[in-house]
Amino acid sequence: MLTVMTRWLDPDEQQTWRAFLTASRGLMETLDRELQRDAGMPHAYYEILVRLSEAPNRALRMSELADAAGSSRSRLSHAATRLEAAGWIRREDCPTDRRGQIAVLTDEGLTALRAAAPGHVAGVRRHLFDQLSPAQVDQLRRISEALADHLTGS
Amino acid sequence: MLTVMTRWLDPDEQQTWRAFLTASRGLMETLDRELQRDAGMPHAYYEILVRLSEAPNRALRMSELADAAGSSRSRLSHAATRLEAAGWIRREDCPTDRRGQIAVLTDEGLTALRAAAPGHVAGVRRHLFDQLSPAQVDQLRRISEALADHLTGS
DNA sequence: GCGCTTTAGTTGAGTCTTCAACTAAAGCGG
DNA sequence: CCGCTTTAGTTGAAGACTCAACTAAAGCGC
Numbered sequence: 611m612l613t614v615m616t617r618w619l620d621p622d623e624q625q626t627w628r629a630f631l632t633a634s635r636g637l638m639e640t641l642d643r644e645l646q647r648d649a650g651m652p653h654a655y656y657e658i659l660v661r662l663s664e665a666p667n668r669a670l671r672m673s674e675l676a677d678a679a680g681s682s683r684s685r686l687s688h689a690a691t692r693l694e695a696a697g698w699i700r701r702e703d704c705p706t707d708r709r710g711q712i713a714v715l716t717d718e719g720l721t722a723l724r725a726a727a728p729g730h731v732a733g734v735r736r737h738l739f740d741q742l743s744p745a746q747v748d749q750l751r752r753i754s755e756a757l758a759d760h761l762t763g764s
Numbered sequence: 765m766l767t768v769m770t771r772w773l774d775p776d777e778q779q780t781w782r783a784f785l786t787a788s789r790g791l792m793e794t795l796d797r798e799l800q801r802d803a804g805m806p807h808a809y810y811e812i813l814v815r816l817s818e819a820p821n822r823a824l825r826m827s828e829l830a831d832a833a834g835s836s837r838s839r840l841s842h843a844a845t846r847l848e849a850a851g852w853i854r855r856e857d858c859p860t861d862r863r864g865q866i867a868v869l870t871d872e873g874l875t876a877l878r879a880a881a882p883g884h885v886a887g888v889r890r891h892l893f894d895q896l897s898p899a900q901v902d903q904l905r906r907i908s909e910a911l912a913d914h915l916t917g918s
Numbered sequence: 919g920c921g922c923t924t925t926a927g928t929t930g931a932g933t934c935t936t937c938a939a940c941t942a943a944a945g946c947g948g
Numbered sequence: 949c950c951g952c953t954t955t956a957g958t959t960g961a962a963g964a965c966t967c968a969a970c971t972a973a974a975g976c977g978c
Contacts, residue, residue, distance in 0.1 A: 617889065619885060619889075625792065626901055626904055630905075631906070631907035632910045633907075633908040633912040635832070636915040636916070640915060643966090654934080657785075658976045671956085672958095683956080685934080685935060685959090687957060687959080688959090691958090707944075707945070707956080709957070710957080711943065711956080711957065711958095718824075721783055731771075732770065732771075735773075737911070737914065737915065741911055745908050747776075748780075749900070749903040749904075750784060750907055751776075751783055751902050753896060753956085754780070757891070757895055758783055758786045759895075761891065762790070800936090801946090806963085826927060827925085836965085837928085838929085838965080838966070838967075838968095841929080842929090845928090846964090861973080862974085863927070863972065863973045865927065865928095868948080919978105921977095923975085923976080923977105924969100924976095925972105925973075926974095927970105927971090927972090927973105928969105928972105929969085930957080930968100931968095932965105932967090933960100934963105934964085936964095937959100937962090938961095939955075939959085941957090941971105944955070945955090946951100947950100947951095947953105948950095
């Protein structure tokens with residue numbers, strides 16, 4: 611067995627990695643807290659409602675919704691239970707696949723989403739876009755796409 | 765009362781924001797899962813151990829440790845309880861401030877950290893640095909620093 | 919030295935996530 | 949049409965995090 615010596619992070623890489631950790635963790639925590647405070651929902655639930663609101667008939671199969679919202683199936687299942695209890699979504703049986711469930715955004719859910727959206731978008735703007743130059747925004751998109759491609763690709 | 769119309773994200777901003785969400789969430793989840801699988805600890809605990817290992821005498825006041833590890837005090841308190849039960853840290857009374865507690869990395873904690881580090885660093889390299897050009901790494905550092913400055917500054 | 923405010927840290931309840939185990943139906947090979 | 953494997957979705961238990969409430973000690977003004 612051949613064990614290769616670990617290639618540690620050099621000081622520059624170290625700094626980059628720690629800055630990234632601080633920034634992304636801090637940004638998500640801030641937005642999550644704002645959303646929880648102003649709209650009574652965590653960011654993960656907000657994203658579920660957004661994806662449903664964009665879908666035809668405000669409805670999606672559970673697994674499509676999980677993929678769209680970047681959630682595991684188990685996570686979505688638990689979240690759906692809560693969202694249903696809040697009256698924001700409803701579950702329907704899938705007519706073409708008896709295993710399937712369809713999540714539907716209710717009118718109340720849409721109302722809650724519309725109430726939450728302006729504050730949340732303002733937060734994303736204030737904490738992210740307003741802090742970066744247009745060039746940096748472009749760089750961030752390319753960087754993020756490269757990382758996302760790798761994660762889903764391999 | 766004057767309510768300003770929300771300035772929504774334009775399609776480009778939307779795409780950037782979603783790519784960023786996918787990438788940062790995916791990256792953190794991947795690293796967290798790898799660390800949990802290979803070393804039996806979540807990333808947050810790993811970071812606590814790292815910070816302690818870098819401190820003089822492998823010891824830090826709880827609040828300094830919380831700041832260093834980017835954790836809330838409550839979170840650190842709960843985590844410390846677990847880490848202490850695992851035998852990886854120990855708590856001592858602070859001699860100069862009777863309110864204070866000092867977290868100390870034990871030999872077992874250092875051993876656990878040393879066992880976890882190579883795999884984790886390899887993951888950071890594989891999932892982050894290997895996917896970006898040197899210019900992009902530099903861009904990411906500047907972007908992250910700008911975001912972090914804003915979050916802690918304001 | 920005495921109140922008042924601030925800081926240090928912990929705690930418990932409630933919430934969210936993960937993981938593995940599970941049910942049930944669909945798809946497929948022969 | 950019959951097994952076998954895969955896919956859809958849910959569930960419960962355990963772990964981790966948040967928030968608010970709390971204890972205790974320090975710092976400060978006078």
